[in-house]
Amino acid sequence: MEAVMEQLANFVTYITDSNVWGRILIAAVVVLVVAVLCHLAIKAIQRLLALESVSLSQTSIVVNIVRIVVWGVAICFIADVCFDVNMTAVIAALGVGGIAISLGFQNTLSNLFGGVQVTLTHVIKPGDNIQVGTNQGVVEDINWSYTTIHNLNNETVIIPNSVMANNAVKHLPPVDHVTVSIVVMKDLSDLDSLADQIENAAAEAARAITTIVKDPVVSFNKVTNYGLYGSIALIISDGSKASAVSDAITRAVAPLVQDDRIQRFEAATPPKASS
Numbered sequence: 001m002e003a004v005m006e007q008l009a010n011f012v013t014y015i016t017d018s019n020v021w022g023r024i025l026i027a028a029v030v031v032l033v034v035a036v037l038c039h040l041a042i043k044a045i046q047r048l049l050a051l052e053s054v055s056l057s058q059t060s061i062v063v064n065i066v067r068i069v070v071w072g073v074a075i076c077f078i079a080d081v082c083f084d085v086n087m088t089a090v091i092a093a094l095g096v097g098g099i100a101i102s103l104g105f106q107n108t109l110s111n112l113f114g115g116v117q118v119t120l121t122h123v124i125k126p127g128d129n130i131q132v133g134t135n136q137g138v139v140e141d142i143n144w145s146y147t148t149i150h151n152l153n154n155e156t157v158i159i160p161n162s163v164m165a166n167n168a169v170k171h172l173p174p175v176d177h178v179t180v181s182i183v184v185m186k187d188l189s190d191l192d193s194l195a196d197q198i199e200n201a202a203a204e205a206a207r208a209i210t211t212i213v214k215d216p217v218v219s220f221n222k223v224t225n226y227g228l229y230g231s232i233a234l235i236i237s238d239g240s241k242a243s244a245v246s247d248a249i250t251r252a253v254a255p256l257v258q259d260d261r262i263q264r265f266e267a268a269t270p271p272k273a274s275s
Contacts, residue, residue: 027082034074038067060143061115107162111145114161118142123169131170132159138175138239152243175239176213178206180249184220184257185227191220198253202232205252206245211237216249227257 042063079085128139137151146158195218202216214235222229
């Protein structure tokens with residue numbers, strides 16, 4: 001490798017006759033060629049990562065690492081060949097000072113390696129609906145320093161990659177999967193008929209907001225002294241409207257699951273007199 005670099009350096013010296021401006025011109029040409037090659041390489045990598053057969057997720061950190069490697073090699077090549085800089089000695093010096101650099105950029109390096117770890121281990125990928133601590137939302141991107149998620153309040157939350165790598169990440173159902181919990185407190189003698197009524201009411205409420213991909217399905221899972229616990233599950237086309245759909249379904253099915261005796265008691269109970 002050193003012999004090749006030396007031959008290239010001799011070639012540059014020969015065609016420029018040691019002229020500084022000639023060397024700068026060659027360096028500029030090399031930069032232009034590298035810029036074009038880097039752009040084509042990034043596009044090819046993005047298309048490759050978009051394939052379903054590739055397990056590596058399409059995130060900014062992968063693209064940025066490739067870009068840094070390409071330009072790092074290009075800078076070393078230009079410095080060595082065009083300006084006779086001994087890059088072997090420079091790299092050795094950087095290796096000696098690496099300890100001091102790593103101490104000074106400890107948090108930055110922690111986030112960088114955290115992002116690489118999260119990406120390579122496929123813990124999360126763009127489009128996943130996750131919860132980290134109290135933060136919940138859909139992953140938008142994993143950068144070299146942080147991960148961005150978008151929550152139901154239309155807010156973008158920035159989480160350092162070191163936090164993503166060192167804390168529990170909870171995977172939630174996709175945002176277009178809506179689940180509404182219910183408690184049935186009325187007569188349970190005809191659950192099939194009641195379930196049909198709840199499903200119809202939920203479907204009508206959801207269709208008023210967005211398109212339904214999969215119709216609501218009611219399932220019951222727990223019997224207590226307070227009533228029969230269950231849930232309504234459906235899939236909608238627009239996940240950003242999941243909160244509005246949940247609210248509409250809750251309002252629509254509330255009269256169907258509440259005990260009529262409770263409603264009559266509440267209506268008949270006079271308000272307390274203020275003191």
